[in-house]
Amino acid sequence: MVSERLQHLAQSSSLDTPRLRLRQFAEADFSDYAALCADGEVMRYVGDRGALSREDAWRQLAMLVGHWMLRGYGMWAVEERCSSALVGRVGFHFPEGWPEPELGWALARPYWGRGYAFEAASAALRFAFETLGWPRVVSLIAPLNRRSIRLAVRLGERFERNLVLRSHELCLYAIERGNWQAARLSPQAAVT
Numbered sequence: 001m002v003s004e005r006l007q008h009l010a011q012s013s014s015l016d017t018p019r020l021r022l023r024q025f026a027e028a029d030f031s032d033y034a035a036l037c038a039d040g041e042v043m044r045y046v047g048d049r050g051a052l053s054r055e056d057a058w059r060q061l062a063m064l065v066g067h068w069m070l071r072g073y074g075m076w077a078v079e080e081r082c083s084s085a086l087v088g089r090v091g092f093h094f095p096e097g098w099p100e101p102e103l104g105w106a107l108a109r110p111y112w113g114r115g116y117a118f119e120a121a122s123a124a125l126r127f128a129f130e131t132l133g134w135p136r137v138v139s140l141i142a143p144l145n146r147r148s149i150r151l152a153v154r155l156g157e158r159f160e161r162n163l164v165l166r167s168h169e170l171c172l173y174a175i176e177r178g179n180w181q182a183a184r185l186s187p188q189a190a191v192t
């Protein structure tokens, strides 16, 4: 459980990266978020799998916003700074039944292949270690989700074990704060 002060800090947080702004979701994001959730290719390995109706996308968005209220951290809306377009969501997910707080990501397809997920997830990792003070961060990824695995590895996460969650087989990738700090100090640092 985070302290009240830290919870307030986290909830009011927005993070800027060179090309992106990670900020809280607002009702005005709903149509773009529903479009992302309606894309079966984006949702192939996400959550309970598969495209969501607008009704289910609304409920999911409400869950993401509520997660911040209950945990003090959660998923940010990722906005492209040059256009203000909603790119996707990146951040933390720790619902009841999860093994550990997870760093997760999902971007709308037009924004794949630009390094945006890496840029946003790097900022989120830094927030986890430096602001929230977490000792480690995990990502839970379907074994066939190659893009996501590439991203996790590029962030410095390492495969630890397989697990089954809500009937889905997943791979748990993890990074410890010490390894993250060491990678940042190395001249060949992969983590920005």
Ligand SMILES: CC(C)(COP(=O)(O)OP(=O)(O)OC[C@H]1O[C@@H](n2cnc3c(N)ncnc32)[C@H](O)[C@@H]1OP(=O)(O)O)[C@@H](O)C(=O)NCCC(=O)NCCS
Pocket (backbone or CB within 6 Å): 041, 042, 043, 045, 046, 104, 105, 106, 107, 108, 111, 112, 113, 114, 115, 116, 117, 118, 119, 140, 141, 142, 145, 147, 148, 150, 151, 154
């Ligand atoms: C997983 C996901 C976020 C990865 O997105 P991504 O854009 O491939 O990830 P990155 O930000 O690491 O970008 C890497 C790609 O951008 C390219 N790139 C272009 N400009 C770049 C830059 N300035 N910096 C870094 N990479 C750049 C890289 O070469 C690489 O291209 P490649 O895919 O052809 O190898 C995205 O595929 C997605 O949203 N998938 C659906 C949702 C999902 O499965 N979520 C995970 C559930 S566990």
